[in-house]
Amino acid sequence: MSKYANILSIERHRINIDGNGVRTLVCFGGCPLYCEYCLNPQCHNIGSHVSYSTVKLLNEVSVDNIYFMATNGGITFGGGEPIMQSDFIAEFCDICPNEWDIAVETSLNISSDKVIQILPYISSWIIDIKDINSQIYRKYTKCDNKRVIENLMLLSELSLQKQCNIRVPLILNYNTEDDLNKSIEYMRLLGFENFDTFNYVLR
Helix, strand or coil: CCCEEEEEEEEEEEECCCCCCEEEEEEECCCCCCCCCCCCHHHHCHHHCEEEEHHHHHHHHHHHHHHHHHHCCEEEEECCCHHHHHHHHHHHHHHCCCCCEEEEEECCCCCHHHHHHHHHHCCEEEEECCCCCHHHHHHHHCCCCHHHHHHHHHHHHCCCHHHEEEEEEECCCCCCHHHHHHHHHHHHHCCCCCEEEEECCCC
């Protein structure tokens, strides 16, 4: 029986964004975080979501198969927090072409069991870390970052650091450049080496 998930949006023909080649970004509804400057606040509004089965999603995104195949592109799952829908992602990956590149944009603030479930399918991880400092993280997201740390350690122990691109933002009124550098230093000690630093643009 096909699994279902609430989809917030499907964005096609993204070139060398969110992964290699031509990509389709599939954004799920739902997120454990309540970030002050959230880029997709509608993820918490169930009325803005559309229910998709894995088969329906596959049929919709398959129109771009020729682009995926020609550019080594594929699907990037975002959100919201996509790993909340790990069952859906795993089933989708089981029925989509093996040649499609699968990436995930995540905060990693999710149960490690769900992360482990999708590990065999994901070629690249785009991780929005916010800040490693637990007080800064809680102030900004209204959540604890214990699971984030646990999942970073999990990816490190599995030697997946090279598959991870970690976004470390400077967040107005929440952290400083010194805080940002401390976050990067902590993650370098875990073997991560690909970082994207930037300023959050206020909405």
